[in-house]
Amino acid sequence: MNHPSPAPELLQSSPRRELPHAMLEALRARFGERCSTALAVRQQHGRDESPFDVDPPDCVVYAQSNEEVAAVLTLAQQHGVPVIPYGAGSSLEGHLLAVQGGVSLDLSGMKQILRVNAEDLTVTVQAGVTRNQLNTEIRHQGLFFPIDPGADASIGGMAATRASGTNAVRYGTMRENVLGLTVVTASGEIIRTGSRARKSSAGYDLTRLFVGSEGTLGVITEVTLKLFPLPEAVSAAISFFPSIDAAVQATIQIIQMGVPIARCELLDANAIRAVNLHDRLGLREAPMLLMEFHGSQAGVAEQAQLVQEIARDLGGEDFEWATTPEARSRLWTARHHAYLSALQTRPGCRCVTTDTCVPISRLAESINESVREVEEAGLPYFIVGHVGDGNFHLGYLIDPAVPAERETAERLSAQMVQRALRLEGTCTGEHGIGLHKQGFLVDEAGEGAVALMRQLKLALDPRNIMNPGKIFAL
Template identity: 55%
Template sequence: MNAPLRQPRTRPSPQTLDSVLAQLAARFGERFSTAPALREQHASTLTWAANEPPDAVVFPQDAEEVAAIVRACAAHRVPVIPFGAGSSLEGHVNAPFGGVCVDTSRMNAVRAVHAEDLDCVVEPGVTRKQLDAHLRDQGLFFPIDPGADATLGGMVATRASGTNAVRYGTMRDNVVALEAVMPTGEIVRTARRARKSSAGYDLTRLLVGSEGTLGIVTEITLRLHGIPEAISGGVCAFPSVRAACEATILTIQSGIPVARIELLDAAQIRACNAYSKLDLAEAPTLFVEFHGTRAGVREEAERFGEIARECGGGAFAWATEAEARGRLWQARHDAYWAAMSLCPGAKGISTDVCVPISRLAECVEATEADLARSRIVGTIVGHVGDGNFHVLPLVDDSDPDEVARVRAFIDRLVERALDMEGTCTGEHGVGQKKMRFLEAEHGPGALELMRTIKRAIDPHDIMNPGKVLLP
């Protein structure tokens, strides 16, 4: 029988908590708060998980201050919850056992850009849009673009992805090195700036995706890319979700170096037309983009158009003008808010899975049929070039029957993905809401190994407790 993570976590005693909070209040002054509204804001979950606020919020300005917070909390086993922009979707920033929220938004400096090495060093509170604005004049960009303007620290914590992942990879592939404060309050560096190393364990990859349960990231070294000479993009409608997925699969298998290939189902297109003032055909649609030379992107777009026609797609309308492309991709990034307008007053429960690309069409088609059969209004969008797609059921959370149907639908979605050798989450992360699926995905042996790592690094379970691993 596998050993539990540890004894069930409990809240610190009021006396212990008061002592720690008094110590932090004396050190941080106006950058420390126990205001109820601010605490609730720092537990926003964007899902139907209950709001579980921390006991206090602190705004450090450098790694030494983060270390001081952690040391104060560690001495009395008070939980520490890292916070970036609060855009995570699985309850990552909730504080089920109370504790201190460490908001890194004031650690937002771009410390260095090494253009010749194609890397940069940033603090965790820098957002992806802030970084790209800083890099633009140097002809560089950072490719990972989750829909929200997330902080880079949060993107590291959740191993974020986005529309460019099919060509440029995820955060796992684009983080060179990290500086982090560990549960003891010690500041460690996981690697140097060298592009490759065989020296020791890969601590960088251990922390990327750990969701704040092993340490708090205080500095990030990222890979950068040159802005392409030419970018072309456009849209192509299909008679069915399956046809769109088959076109995606053929595109990837043909070796066409597509930078972005996004699926929006008919319901999502209808929502985007209304919300973003588009005039697209209300049919399953692929948004596609190519990066490279002028001649290269033209050839790639033409080859994709041929594949689309073979799969029953309509004309591929493509353009190189930045304004036209920007409008399309802004509509894609606004898909969540557009979908919410389909059922005013409903709550959107965004979830995601990822499957091997050969099973993508089957999985998306079955999911679409499940939505209809379950009488659930929802949309499907996806970074389908790497087999990842999102479903946004819209639910009236005052209706117990509807809530039950949506919960059951999400369970079936995950089970379907796992049956197809996929994962319960391609990029949202585990947080609180997907912990129960990890044993089915990884098996008890791998899960116990994760618990062993957690126990070794954080024996008192102060780092974002109640996330990722069930006790």
Template identity: 60%
Template sequence: MSHPALAALQQSLTALLGDRVSSSEAVRGHHGHDESSHPDALPDLVVWPHSTEEVSAIALLCHAHRVPMIPYGAGSSVEGHTLAVHGGVCIDLSQMRQIVALHEADLSATVQAGVTRLQLNQALRHSGLFFPIDPGADATLGGMASTRASGTNAVRYGTMRENVLALTAVLANGDIVRTGSRARKSSAGYDLTRLLVGAEGTLAIITEVTVRLYGMPEAMSAAVVNFNSVAGAVDSVIESIQCGIPLARAEMLDALTMQAVNRHSRSQYPEKPTLFLEFHGSAASVAEQAQQFAALAASHGGGDFAWASREEDRSRLWQARHSAYFAGLQLKPGSRCVATDVCVPISRLSECIEATYADLAAEGVTAPLFGHVGDGNFHLMLLVTPDNAAELAQAKAINHRLIQRAQALDGTCTGEHGIGIGKQPYLAAEAGAGGIAMMQAIKQALDPLQLLNPGKIFAAR
């Protein structure tokens, strides 16, 4: 962006937003950095809107000046989604934290994009309802919709794709669109809601989200059980799903990850492949589910169950699971993680993981492995020293083979992280030339100037 254009745009944005505009190096640096291994890329300006109308006005100004716009939520991306690779204006939606409406009788809620999942559940605490999508980080719901997030509860409650009913969004030219409704189903025209869910901010800026809510189960019980092998843990989950046991959560952490979790959380779990489980339902059904799973686990070498039914105990158990990423980073202090995130049909999960371990052994690399095994999704933490080109090249080569392996097993290059910058070549292989051309045509129709989060998902035409 030329200096005159930037200066004129900053002046117009300041007239609109006052002190909610910043060009400081520190603020730009914060918004040009994420949890990925990709190089930082700073925006030219950062703005903080408070309403859909302000986002519309910002977009109108950026469109007039031909300046890129990058929507920003909590900044926890691991594929570079929020990096300003072409400069421009970072639109930080984190101050849009209004819960617009709670429709308890209809099991739905409408919130601004900056509301986080924990904030929503706090507002629901006396209603007997909850929002189940739990990606680990306290992500914003706008960001979760943009990346089609899922997490530990996906095996029972699905992903954001299944749980977003309607959206309010701003197009590149500033137009405001509303997609979907609070009705549970519709056959009215194109499904624009699903089009924007997972578009990573490249088609529109999501400003409000209407999500499904669920009744709080009468009983919840969590359990931890260790195994002698990863295959035993994974096969226990696969068989339980095939037998119809309605697991609410099924997370697997390998031995190295458990070692990291123990150090980080000061816990004392056996450092063996371990399942973190949760069962939801009536007290009787939860007990029955647990007994059925325990029998399956025992047949695959599962050890004793450690149960947690009190809320504080369950929270402590799941906090240990959610800390796995940051715990893994501490295995190599000062390191960054080359993000991996593949998903395969559950019947091929053990095969994919065992082949991955063989590849690691051949490379002489150890890396924590964990994931949402209930839906065939797992992560491998490839830790690299920043600026160490050899380590980065080795990690990327391992990740490349992992993705190709998953795709060969009729899986996908990403189950929840999205494409961003890092997985564009694999999307091309997965979607094919026809699929990419169709996506590019949609992008061209909605954003012909290529201003919305440019450089993400695929290269511009």
């Protein structure tokens, strides 16, 4: 594993705790072979897609029901042992590293789609169901679940990180699309939040307290989601621009005109170069917007016409349409491969990824300055972005053997975050805080708000067993 280590200050407040023999024996008695201490299994569970060194848990338990999760948490509470919920392993900020040791609670076996209510556009799934699995199983009913963070993440993990992705500009994020949850609390109690009603004013919004809590308040085991009818018409288009700024200005106008665009993604020339190499796409290596329109035939045509006019005014060229599912799939596969493709342009490199999100009118300043800084610094990079939301990712491709590159990337990343905060945005649009952005969270929310978050954490998890050391140190 060729990850640079987390900054030492993150580890100082995180001594590893012991897994008592009695607890391990109790887990083995209950879970048998579904409780593993094999090194390979522990190492696989002690990392995610972040550029951190692996930090393995002491054991891995594969749970299959709410009651099994509750049993693990009851034991963990009794013994003061950390528990780290694990879904698909696709998080990006060190969420899964066992910085204080403990149990990785693997929910990937909880893969049942419990109930589709097509007539209400809702579904209830177990946490380990992935978004592709869900969409495959509901497509024949004319339904889809739009949240698409790229990776085939688990729905539980997407809820825990408040994920969003390419369709959020039209359909919202997990914040807007989770109706209710089943949660096992730190004390091992199974509770339900929300209902299948579209709205409610019944007490505190526990659903949205757990959405985005990164496993630090309890274990999400079931999720009730909103679904959407498959649109009557879907059309995707790409357009190339003379500069990133021109592509961003086009995006700003599309959003400000109120066009209900379903997806509006930016790829810079570096990202295109990478996907061309990886997928032999032969795309022009210039800043590109990849857009998708959903609606009635007439509605899609209306949106497309407006967007073409905007793009043309800003020098957008080669407006190419993809109306068949196959042609669309080719473009979106390229988009989803951008990260991996970019990594392959510099063999042996690691990627430090940013995730700022700003109000749409500030997006040009946010991107343009970041590009200027990375060009000056001379680090290889690429940009992909959910620019319709004001959210983009700049990936710095660093050589892990050269500490100066890591330092440069971290400095540029910090400058970008400070700028996003000045522009009234956020340090993370969709990846979460994890280990890596804890300092940024304080800069963004303020000491007072973070202190309040700590109070909430301590109220619900006084022994700090739930994914300790993530979001903030206690």
